Amino acid sequence: MQTMPDTVKAILGSLGYESLYPPQEKAMAAGILDGKSVLVTTPTASGKTLVAMMAIAKTLQKGKKAVYLTPLRALASEKASDLKALEGIDLGLGRQPKVMVATGDYDSSGKELAFADVIVLTNEKMDTLFRHGVEWLGEVGLFVADEVHLIGDRERGPTLEMMLTRIRKLYPDAQIVALSATVSNADEISDWLACALVESSWRPTKLVEGVYEYGSVRMGDGRTFRVQAGTSAPVDLAIDSLDNGGQALIFAETRKRASSLAAKAAEGVYRRLDKGAKELAAKAAAEILDKGDDAELTRTLAQLVGKGVAFHHAGLAPSSRKIVEESFKAGVVKLLTATPTLAAGVNLPARRVVVASILRYDGEYGGNVPISVMEYKQLCGRAGRPKYDTSGEAIIVAESTTATSGEEIYDHYVLGTPEPLRSQLAGDRAIRFHLLSTIASVPGMKKPEIMEVFASTLFARQYRSATVQFKVESALEYLESEELVKARNERYVATEFGKRTSLLYIDPQTAVDFRDALNRVEKGRRRHTLGFLHLVTQSPDFYPKLALRKKDPDEVSLLLQERRDELLYDMSEYDCSRSFWALAEWMEEAGDRTLGDRMGVEPGDMHRMVETGEWLAYSLYEVAKLLGREDMLSELYALRTRIRYGIKEELIPLVALEGVGRVRARALYAAGFTDVPKVAKAPQAKLASVPKIGPAVAEKIKAQLARRQAQ
DNA sequence: CCGTACTATTTATAGACAGCATGTC
DNA sequence: CTATAAATAGTACGG
Numbered sequence: 001m002q003t004m005p006d007t008v009k010a011i012l013g014s015l016g017y018e019s020l021y022p023p024q025e026k027a028m029a030a031g032i033l034d035g036k037s038v039l040v041t042t043p044t045a046s047g048k049t050l051v052a053m054m055a056i057a058k059t060l061q062k063g064k065k066a067v068y069l070t071p072l073r074a075l076a077s078e079k080a081s082d083l084k085a086l087e088g089i090d091l092g093l094g095r096q097p098k099v100m101v102a103t104g105d106y107d108s109s110g111k112e113l114a115f116a117d118v119i120v121l122t123n124e125k126m127d128t129l130f131r132h133g134v135e136w137l138g139e140v141g142l143f144v145a146d147e148v149h150l151i152g153d154r155e156r157g158p159t160l161e162m163m164l165t166r167i168r169k170l171y172p173d174a175q176i177v178a179l180s181a182t183v184s185n186a187d188e189i190s191d192w193l194a195c196a197l198v199e200s201s202w203r204p205t206k207l208v209e210g211v212y213e214y215g216s217v218r219m220g221d222g223r224t225f226r227v228q229a230g231t232s233a234p235v236d237l238a239i240d241s242l243d244n245g246g247q248a249l250i251f252a253e254t255r256k257r258a259s260s261l262a263a264k265a266a267e268g269v270y271r272r273l274d275k276g277a278k279e280l281a282a283k284a285a286a287e288i289l290d291k292g293d294d295a296e297l298t299r300t301l302a303q304l305v306g307k308g309v310a311f312h313h314a315g316l317a318p319s320s321r322k323i324v325e326e327s328f329k330a331g332v333v334k335l336l337t338a339t340p341t342l343a344a345g346v347n348l349p350a351r352r353v354v355v356a357s358i359l360r361y362d363g364e365y366g367g368n369v370p371i372s373v374m375e376y377k378q379l380c381g382r383a384g385r386p387k388y389d390t391s392g393e394a395i396i397v398a399e400s401t402t403a404t405s406g407e408e409i410y411d412h413y414v415l416g417t418p419e420p421l422r423s424q425l426a427g428d429r430a431i432r433f434h435l436l437s438t439i440a441s442v443p444g445m446k447k448p449e450i451m452e453v454f455a456s457t458l459f460a461r462q463y464r465s466a467t468v469q470f471k472v473e474s475a476l477e478y479l480e481s482e483e484l485v486k487a488r489n490e491r492y493v494a495t496e497f498g499k500r501t502s503l504l505y506i507d508p509q510t511a512v513d514f515r516d517a518l519n520r521v522e523k524g525r526r527r528h529t530l531g532f533l534h535l536v537t538q539s540p541d542f543y544p545k546l547a548l549r550k551k552d553p554d555e556v557s558l559l560l561q562e563r564r565d566e567l568l569y570d571m572s573e574y575d576c577s578r579s580f581w582a583l584a585e586w587m588e589e590a591g592d593r594t595l596g597d598r599m600g601v602e603p604g605d606m607h608r609m610v611e612t613g614e615w616l617a618y619s620l621y622e623v624a625k626l627l628g629r630e631d632m633l634s635e636l637y638a639l640r641t642r643i644r645y646g647i648k649e650e651l652i653p654l655v656a657l658e659g660v661g662r663v664r665a666r667a668l669y670a671a672g673f674t675d676v677p678k679v680a681k682a683p684q685a686k687l688a689s690v691p692k693i694g695p696a697v698a699e700k701i702k703a704q705l706a707r708r709q710a711q
Numbered sequence: 712c713c714g715t716a717c718t719a720t721t722t723a724t725a726g727a728c729a730g731c732a733t734g735t736c
Numbered sequence: 737c738t739a740t741a742a743a744t745a746g747t748a749c750g751g
Contacts, residue, residue, distance in 0.1 A: 071727090071728080072727075072728085073727090073728080103728085103729090104728065104729045104730075105729095122728060122729085123728075124728040124729050125728085125729075127728095127729085128729065128730080155726090155727080155728085156727075156728065159728080159729095253724085253725080253740095253741095254723085254724055254725075254740095254741085254742095255724085255725080256723080256724080256741080256742065256743090257724095257741070257742080260741085260742065313725075313726090314725075314726060314727080339725050339726075340725050340726065341725075341726060341727095343725095343726095344726075344727095345726090357740090359739075359740080360724090360725070361723090361724045361725090361739070361740080362724095362739095363724075365738070365739095366737075366738055366739085367737095367738045367739045367740090368724095368738090368739045368740065369739095399740090503730080504729085504730060504731095505728090505729045505730065506729080506730090525736090541729080543726095543727070543728090544726090544727090547723085547724095549722075549723075550721080550722070550723095608727075611729095612727095612728095612729085614730095615729065615730060615731090616730095618730060618731065618732095619730070621733090622730085622731095630735095633733080633734080633735080634733085634734075634735045634736085635735095637733055637734080637735090638735095640733090641733090
């Protein structure tokens with residue numbers, strides 16, 4: 001503590017901290033306040049944010065900007081609101097420090113960001129800022145990279161790896177503070193990033209891990225105890241925790257299992273609620289119904305929340321998800337079941353974490369495979385609420401049906417150490433994607449210079465140089481043969497098509513598929529909406545891709561037959577996904593009931609499909625524009641709007657009105673207001689009498705039409 | 712013949728980042 | 737080539 005400078009002490013004081021946690025002291029000793037780059041590996045909730053905040057404060061005092069990088073939008077906004085605490089501190093800037101967030105869905109404009117001192121971004125957003133060559137990056141003195149262990153993720157690791165590589169290369173003087181969960185090759189990572197390594201296993205609450213088998217639990221501290229057998233082992237363990245006064249969190253391997261475990265727990269939990277708790281639960285349940293949609297999933301969830309139990313997974317509507325999170329935090333929901341969404345996302349700790357199974361289905365493998373020790377430790381990280389519990393517990397349920405015994409599980413997971421982090425940049429998709437952006441952002445590099453960029457990746461450290469060379473070269477060949485890049489005098493530049501692809505942030509494969517498909521479309525007046533939609537949903541960038549169920553092909557086949565003339569290529573119902581089908585119905589104004597109950601598409605999935613679908617439809621529009629296909633532009637623009645709002649073509653003009661979405665647009669149309677001029681002509685009272693449109697909305701519509709006319 | 716309890720068969724499988732703000736026949 | 741739990745369809749049996 002004696003090493004702490006007064007300024008930092010003052011900052012800590014104004015943030016409400018008196019002393020530092022051990023890992024925080026270690027980070028200071030490593031020189032984090034002197035601008036030294038550091039990799040901090042500690043368990044979750046051990047105060048990494050404060051470490052970052054101290055470094056950020058120091059950076060701002062030097063008149064530099066700080067960038068904070070996270071893997072999730074939800075974490076970005078959470079961190080931003082944590083960091084807002086800095087806005088209240090005088091750092092000698094002569095003004096208030098400014099904290100801003102920019103993510104794909106919530107974008108502060110580039111200009112605004114230039115005036116911010118602390119900028120919170122997702123890793124991908126940072127990548128796009130590099131691609132756009134934002135000017136203020138030179139003013140950044142500190143990059144904080146949170147959850148750096150994501151480097152080992154097959155899908156999203158490469159972006160993080162390339163981004164860190166680029167930061168090191170372009171801004172060698174900038175300080176890097178990398179925050180990571182515990183990994184076994186932390187020294188290799190810190191060496192790669194030229195960082196000092198700070199390792200600590202300290203936690204603010206003690207964590208005791210154990211394994212449940214045949215009705216009894218063996219804990220890491222030597223304790224053993226039996227659990228009252230009830231409906232199902234994970235539920236029994238959770239209820240046992242409630243009886244000891246602590247909330248419980250069950251991690252399940254599938255969504256279905258999460259909701260079924262919650263249902264099993266409902267009666268037992270409800271019996272344990274007192275009158276006040278029951279009232280609060282009923283209120284939360286009503287809120288879910290009120291703010292959510294009409295899908296079966298939402299109704300089931302509301303019913304369970306009314307009993308003090310909930311499930312949480314990516315199928316929930318964003319509104320339901322938020323209410324569940326808040327209710328659990330507030331203690332209204334006593335027992336929560338969840339898929340791994342909660343392991344990486346917002347911090348929702350519980351006294352006891354139950355891992356219902358260490359197996360998870362892997363489609364490529366064709367069976368269940370055990371999760372990694374690192375994943376398991378991530379789940380454990382949610383055990384123990386610093387403010388309420390002195391210690392947290394994590395218990396794995398060992399299924400008696402599987403070959404692995406409780407003892408083996410204990411040895412492997414409880415006593416085990418997380419796996420080393422492996423670069424995932426060797427994947428073809430990842431290499432192509434990042435190679436294109438490298439060439440597009442620095443035009444005119446020769447092959448050796450390009451190789452040099454990849455030579456400073458973690459990938460190059462972990463693989464033979466011949467492998468790296470081979471991978472990069474074959475990706476280069478691909479990009480060249482598809483005319484995304486071209487070489488002149490051995491210097492590589494991106495073509496217009498390549499540049500556009502890089503800025504749209506789509507997979508080169510997606511761009512090529514789009515281009516080739518559009519080029520095959522004959523010029524003319526024929527409509528191709530369904531074909532375009534298929535193209536979008538088939539893209540490797542589209543997510544989520546739901547497979548057809550056994551009973552679906554008949555109905556999809558009918559849809560294809562009816563609209564065969566809209567297709568771009570010959571295809572059958574077996575070339576379709578349920579995502580394609582659902583979006584097609586969505587664009588025909590199918591409701592939550594149809595989508596959820598008949599098609600089995602949960603609200604959260606629909607939300608994401610609309611989001612990615614719209615982005616890709618926009619990209620398809622841009623590719624068509626680049627190809628000079630004016631004949632398709634209006635139809636592609638319509639496609640984008642229809643995906644976004646879930647409407648038939650006739651409603652497109654109406655949703656341009658602020659405050660009018662799919663439901664109100666349909667209501668207006670049904671009342672005879674079939675276009676904007678008709679709405680403009682109608683008296684306000686007439687609009688207000690249309691169902692779903694009250695006086696307030698009618699006024700809003702009138703006001704903006706008046707504004708529009710004035711321009 | 713019907714309802715219930717049990718058994719065989721079928722079905723489906725975690726999560727999540729990114730762009731940009733028209734101009735038609 | 738590989739798994740497993742939940743939902744659903746099918747079957748046996750008692751009344």
